[in-house]
Amino acid sequence: MNQPLTIMLTGGFVRVLQGFAAAAPTLLVGLLIASIMRYYLGDKGTRRLFGGETIRSLPQSWLVGMLLPVCSIGVLPILCEMRRARVKPGAMSAFALSAPLFNPLSLLYGLTLSRPMVIILFAFGSLIIVTALGLFWDAFGGRKEPACDSEPDISDADPTNPDYLIGLRRLAATFVHFARDLTGASLGWTVLALSGLAVLAAVLPFGAMQHSVERDDWLAPLTMMGVAIPVYATPMLAMSQLGMMFQHANSPGAAFTLLILGTGMNLATPVWFGKHYGFKATARWTVSLLVIVLGISYAINQPLIPPGVEPAGHTHAFDIYANPIPVSQGGNTTSLRDLVVKDLDFSVIASLAVLGFFSLAGIGLRLMKIDEAWLVRTAKAHSFVSSLTSEDAKPRKGLDLVVPPGIIGATMLAGLVAMSVVACFAYYPSAEECLDEISMARAECLSAANSGQAEHALYWLPVWEDWSRRMEVGTFIRTGQIRPYQRMQGYLIRKKLELLEHELEHDPFELEETQQVVRNILSTNTRWVRSFRPQD
Template structure:
């Protein structure tokens, strides 16, 4: 029990400063992204529109269920099915908060390769949907909203738009920061806590490299995809679980499949893509998420096998090797997250408005 508590505290302290940094960046990005203007720049199904959609979606701090209304808001604003799909895949697979956490828990190499792989997956899915075609969502149609207890059975919620009353630079920036440390933190809290608890348990109880013989190859990757679809684990919350998987000996390629396919594929997203874009577009979407994730995972393991890059993915009990936060900063960040996780304070900071409540992924 003492070892578990020590590992849990080390993981929490290592993660906290980077999570705070990621939340700050996520809030500012959300506050200043002009969704109405973005939608008008994403018409057409060519490479340019699909690429722009992936680049716009990649840094955004939205989990997979929160991405759904945002993506179809872009579609209603003029984005094509292809660009909407690219945005729908790129946004939950990565984000500034998950990249920051990846840096400390998985190492700099994953912090780089994760958003690159998400970009490739999103662009491929978008182009495939553009080729497949599908039904169009009318610009005047009602915006699909995922509400607690509805299609998203894990309790996910729709992302609310930025406050319209915040017009000045400082007021909009503050509104974004409030969102990040209220609604977004609330969305992350449950699954992120479970992920860190699970990672600490694995580090404490499982011998290193226990799964090295079984945690690689196409079968393991397909299995991890099937398991991840109903999990509703967002990009940030999946990072501690990926840390535990690497520690247990699961191959970096299989972990990459989990990091890509888990956040981007869920039952609510599949149902809405089928309803709004049609069966052909859904098939292209699923191949763009699952097939490309599998190919990228096999490619990564193959490159590691040829060039011997395994050392780049070494993960110790306390986080990525060589990245230790100053003790005062780590403790301050962790205490800040714990304090701001209290709902009464969140309601006070947001002007009496409750947090989004309990979802991620």
């Protein structure tokens, strides 16, 4: 199906905006972690965090990546700091691929989407891949002397120097590095990473993948590889897509390919490695990655097919990668705005606001030619650690202590991990809270469907489905289990919501058929709600 040029360009622009909004929280975290590494962990602390020169560097980098809540865009500023600290290239490769795949939020979400063993096997498969590629990279990738991207030499601001900044001046240096990096190299890498979404929107018309990657299609993993290479996907998006793929009996091998290639990397990842370690070595690394992923995908394709699930013949899981604008609709300004803002929640809006503030600060700092080296040159003697041991140093009393930067950095990183765990309980509330939210979404969705307001019902339907997933995760992390009856009722309600979605999208709209589906949903909903409601 051919698309008009205006639809291709407009759809690509919308996808880029959606991708940037989705990346905002994890990009913010990635920039923060990079700043902590530079001014608190230092080179030695960073190398120690990722296993140094020991044999455990690859699995340790994989584990660190699994704990930190970043995406394939947020990992790029961290890679720059790892390279600056002279971390082994193999460990960098392992971290770059594993960090975007899983974090506590997405891992818990994934455990409720399919059989838990499937997600565990996927995680184990990612460990095999990053270990093999890390060994390959250390053997053939070589090393180059690090140099930060288009930034002035600020080695004097390195906290590993004998006389480094302390106190408020070090905090200021962290702020300056964060702001300048956001408006410098990291911005360029982000644009390159998101450009893959624009390419896909131009190549894939609206709904082009609704009948793709079926479980009996032996080309499914290969097809998904072609889509996944330019894709940028957040861990949560990838997990929701995996759940839909298993729900619709799509190819498990294609699901694994999407997870590793679509979530674990983006267009900027191989370009970044190529720039710093040579494109020839990076090409070998990339080809090895594709071969390993395809090999594992075909090996697990049949064994991991969920029992008792018949192929649906269609899916909306990959609509996010195709052009969001139907050819028949055109580029209506209101609908385009709705496409961008409809999925913005509080965390995304807050992250965009913070990124906007730091972007303005970064532009101002660049115009005033203020960088970290300037802070070092203009610092007074008491802003350096050497002032603590000078002859005229005043004794510090009470809580006025100078804590070593390594301890502060480790505490900050541990705090990020702890915050991600706490965020699990905030993002996945208790069943009682979820049922309250579901009640509102259900009322809006079903009343709109009964009255023929298809667009309004289609808005609330995914909200209802999302809260159903979050209720299962919230129940799991609080009770340690999801009873089979609860899991089955959740599966049934989501299957019937899918049927309702099809009726709402049917052209022409058939009110009587839709109302019949609504009645069926209400009967299933009663059993589903009772299964999660606390028993007195």
